[in-house]
Structure formats: structure tokens, C-alpha cells
Amino acid sequence: WNGGEVELFEGTHPVVYSAWGSHGIWAQPGDHVYMEIGETDPFFDVCITLICAELTDETSAGVAWDTWENVYGMDFVAQEGLMGVAWPAWMSDQFTDPGAGDPTVPGMGPIYRWGNHEDCSVLNIPIDITDLVGVCRLEDGPTGPVSKNTWGPNLE
Numbered sequence: 632w633n634g635g636e637v638e639l640f641e642g643t644h645p646v647v648y649s650a651w652g653s654h655g656i657w658a659q660p661g662d663h664v665y666m667e668i669g670e671t672d673p674f675f676d677v678c679i680t681l682i683c684a685e686l687t688d689e690t691s692a693g694v695a696w697d698t699w700e701n702v703y704g705m706d707f708v709a710q711e712g713l714m715g716v717a718w719p720a721w722m723s724d725q726f727t728d729p730g731a732g733d734p735t736v737p738g739m740g741p742i743y744r745w746g747n748h749e750d751c752s753v754l755n756i757p758i759d760i761t762d763l764v765g766v767c768r769l770e771d772g773p774t775g776p777v778s779k780n781t782w783g784p785n786l787e
Contacts, residue, residue, distance in 0.1 A: 644699060650688030654773060663688045668766055686766075724778050 637658045638646040648660045657663050669683030704713035711718050751759045751767035 644697075648690035649693070650690050653688050655688035655690070657688065657690050660690045660692055663690065666766070724774070 640646050647656045647658065649656055650663070655663065655665060664685045664687050666686040667684070668686065669678055669680040671677065671683055672679045703716045705711070705716070705718065705722070706713060710722070748769070749767055749771045750769040
């Protein structure tokens with residue numbers, strides 16, 4: 632990877648665009664289709680299932696977050712922060728723990744998962760649409776870094 636497809640700030644910091652309301656991160660601003668649901672007849676180009684739709688991440692420049700200005704050291708194996716920094720709650724693997732403290736402060740508050748709870752209802756009516764369209768309206772957010780192999784002592 633030579634970075635050619637990603638804009639660089641000051642020649643060293645990649646600029647990425649976070650999607651509104653999802654966990655998507657893209658190299659360019661705009662709308663990005665990440666999945667199509669339903670089935671379209673290839674000859675007539677019409678939807679032949681209950682619903683056909685493109686699931687799209689919307690991105691824009693938004694507010695810059697200079698992450699290199701806010702770097703904290705963590706000892707993953709010991710599960711503790713370095714130089715007086717507390718181990719953040721979001722690095723826990725207790726996904727149902729309500730946490731403690733002010734949830735607006737990084738490292739405090741509930742963990743659950745990184746995002747929404749799964750919701751397969753339609754307009755808050757408890758009808759599971761998964762079998763009809765193949766996905767839920769909201770999927771559970773992903774687990775945090777602590778449950779990923781690449782964050783362990785043996786990097787993959």
C-alpha cells in the first residue's frame with residue numbers, strides 16, 4: 632500500500648471519512664453502497680423480491696479529529712493504561728456491563744457493543760423481517776478491540 636488512494640494531511644496523516652450512523656470508514660466523502668438486498672430480474676431490471684434496496688453509508692468532511700494529538704499508551708496483556716492513564720471501559724469484553732461513571736466521558740458508561748442493539752422490527756411493530764429481506768433494520772454493533780485476535784500479544 633502506497634497511500635495513493637487516500638488523502639494525506641501534512642503528507643503523513645491519512646484522511647478518512649466516517650459514515651453517518653454506522654461504523655463505515657471510507658477514503659473519499661460521498662455515498663458508498665456496501666450491500667444490496669433483494670433480488671432483481673436481470674432481463675427486466677425489476678425487483679422480484681418483497682424489497683430491493685442499496686444499503687449506503689453517507690460520508691462528508693464533517694469535523695476534523697486530529698487523533699495523533701490524543702494518543703494514549705495501553706498495555707494490552709496487563710489490561711492497564713500506561714503513565715497514569717486508566718484502562719478504558721470500552722476495552723472490556725463484558726458486553727452487558729452497564730459500566731460506571733458519566734457515559735459522555737471516554738472510558739466510562741455502558742459497554743454493551745459498539746453501536747445499536749439488533750432490531751428487526753418494522754416501525755416498532757415486533758415483526759421479524761430478517762427472512763423477507765435478509766438483514767435486520769439495525770444489527771448489533773461490533774465487539775470491541777479486546778475481542779479481536781489482532782489486539783492480542785501475538786499480532787496476526
